[in-house]
Amino acid sequence: MHKLLRPLIPCAIVLALATIGAVSQTVQRRPGELVWAIHYDPKTFDPAKVDDQASELVRYLTGGVLLRLNHATQQPEPQLAESYRISPQGTLVEFKLRAGLRFSDGSALTSSDVAWSLRRVLAPATQSVVADEFISAGKITVDTPDPLTVRMHLPQRVVAVAKVFDEIAIEPANRPSEGRITSGPFTVSEYKRGQYLRLVRNPNYWRRDGAGAHLPYVAGLRLDILNNREQEIAQFQRGEYDLVDGLSPEYFALLAEKTPGAIHDLGASLNTEQMWFNQSPSAPLPEYEKAWFRNRGFRVAVAQAIHRADLARIAYDGHATPAFGLVSPANKMWHNDALKYPHESASDAARLLAASGFHPSGNKLFDSAGHAVKFSILTNAGNSARQKMATMIQQDLAAIGMQVTIVPLDFPALIERLMHAQDYEACLLGTSNAEIDPSSMMNMWLSSSPNHQWNPSEKIPATDWEAEIDRQMLLQASSPRESDRKAAMDRVQQIVADQQPFIYLVYPNTLRAISPRLRGVHESVLSAALVSYIDSVRREEMKQ
């Protein structure tokens, strides 16, 4: 064998083993079963302890809930609860359960099961992430005046409290079963770590269709654990998977050619891609660089010099929408339609830089002390869209004399620099927004938060505009009137557009591939929308 080919032998062996592994993992699809892939193993099947995406999906598919967020209307709707009411002061939430509810094992579901499930989520020992949304979880009491009524007494009003019940699965009292006994459409049947998770239909699920037939229609679901997009696409093309969620733009074009009709671009998602400069006073950066990054003119000039339409068209193959604000237009309820933002113009950017104390010399830009404007942008390695955007921004900023280097880092190294060492100049990353309510963004916008990326954990707001964002965010989180909340959130969006602490780049579109055999799929840009109507989805079998 040629000597230069010898190093390839181990690669070939690894590839062969991987192929054998993949083949050995192939599991037969059961009749009436839907199959797709999730990228990681769920950390837990206990619905009260969910804190990762895969576990959340399993809770969504198995857990019966009192109220469910309707992704079309973006309003909570009764599920196990037939009705609910919130007192005018917002301190009492009362649910009336449907009569005749049963768990998947046939046992009756009553108010005592609901009270037990709520208390378990609220108990500090459970360490449930959902409990944090009630603000003072420890002071909440739950009582059950009769088998069909549950009352929750809150010490203070919790804004948008109804949506929190979408995340609390009702389990049989004193019998936590990790998804084996459920009140939702499916129950956990079989789990092989790193291979697949099988859910089967709950025969006692409460919902029926218009003709009185029991839902869900499908016999079960198989979720393969597969973190390989190439394999996932190949399986979808072979008809072995029924859907691919979070499709990347390159594969969208590929599937558009091979399986037209199966792919869907639902438009801008709730997610954002943005870059920001490190404004932390403790960052190990030269003082003159910190001064650039704290200079509003500098940040706005950068925002003006970036051609977002090109980013959307090239880095995302047209499957993204240029972004100018923190709330995506997909979030119709909270997006500020009257937002004023800096327009794109390299010449205006150059003028603004000149007015902010910078001057060009040749094709380079210098600050008033003669330092060349030179900085790096970190992004995570392996995300081709972000790396393409960074390379394009590099060229856009070169047009106004800024010298930019791009540093792709693996995620742990990137997080270490961002969250601990704060040893970076600028960063390009994205934010996944699963929820529409801005209360879920509090940890990102309050200046005291460790996730306040451009200047984390401020003891007091470093600037007046950050203090104003704090005030408006707290106002939207506590105001009982929706109109006041919306006004506060509009104000936050305008401050962010004026100050550009985050320079928003694009809203990636929601891209999905769904088998043409599926019927009853409701489409929405919200991440959970695809599975939220899972009980009414049917799969047509091939005719022989």
Place this chain on the structure above:
Amino acid sequence: MKVRISFVLLLLLLASAALTLRFMPFDYASQDRTATMAAASAEHPAGTDALGRDRVVRVSAALLIGIGGAVGAAGITTMIAAAFGLLAAFSPAPAAALLLFVSDAFLSVPWLFLLMIARSLLPLTASPLATAVTTFLVLAFLGWPAFGRAVYGGTRSMLSAEWMIQGRATGLRDGQLIRLHLLPHLSSFLVPQFLICVPAFIVAEANLGALGLGVGEPMPSWGGMLLELENSAMIARSHWVYLPIALLVVVLLILESFTTEVKSHA
């Protein structure tokens, strides 16, 4: 004959790459955002990449950077190995044992880990050229230990050769012995080792680039361009994405033919 053909081929490749960079109206970083993933045309003979950069220009630059960097790194490695082997061979036994222990310790260090450390020590604003130079320098400083041990072994066996004894008898000092006798004899060993290192370093840089640890954007490198091949959707859009790997294989085969030829004459 075969080696001459290979040599001419290599010269032609390098000359074409240099002429391409000299006369094409684009540089390797120029983005034509109206012509991304463009098909081959008179303007872009091998089309453009996902950012509208001319493939021929980028492949030409990668060829020159890859071969230039690898030749430089192989030269440094050869010099370090020769210096190390000679120093150890002329040292007293305990010092030689210590030096050999150092080289063994170097051999046991995972080079990828070392390279990652070296890259992390670079300032974030290091230019793409600095990252390219660092990558090849690290490869050079990591490539010598096995080679140095071989030089040591070869030198030791030559120390008792009759021509060495005669040299000593005529009063030559160690430095003169090395320059006048040992190095000419060792050249038949050093030259093939140098030629082996060149393709090895090209492949190593390509591997590092494919892992995102090599030369920084927008400077092109084999590894950076091979990354396009990890995505089947990109492959389906243009067959020109195979150009870098095809050229890499051709270059490696040419370099391999040199090594074979030199070894057959050794």
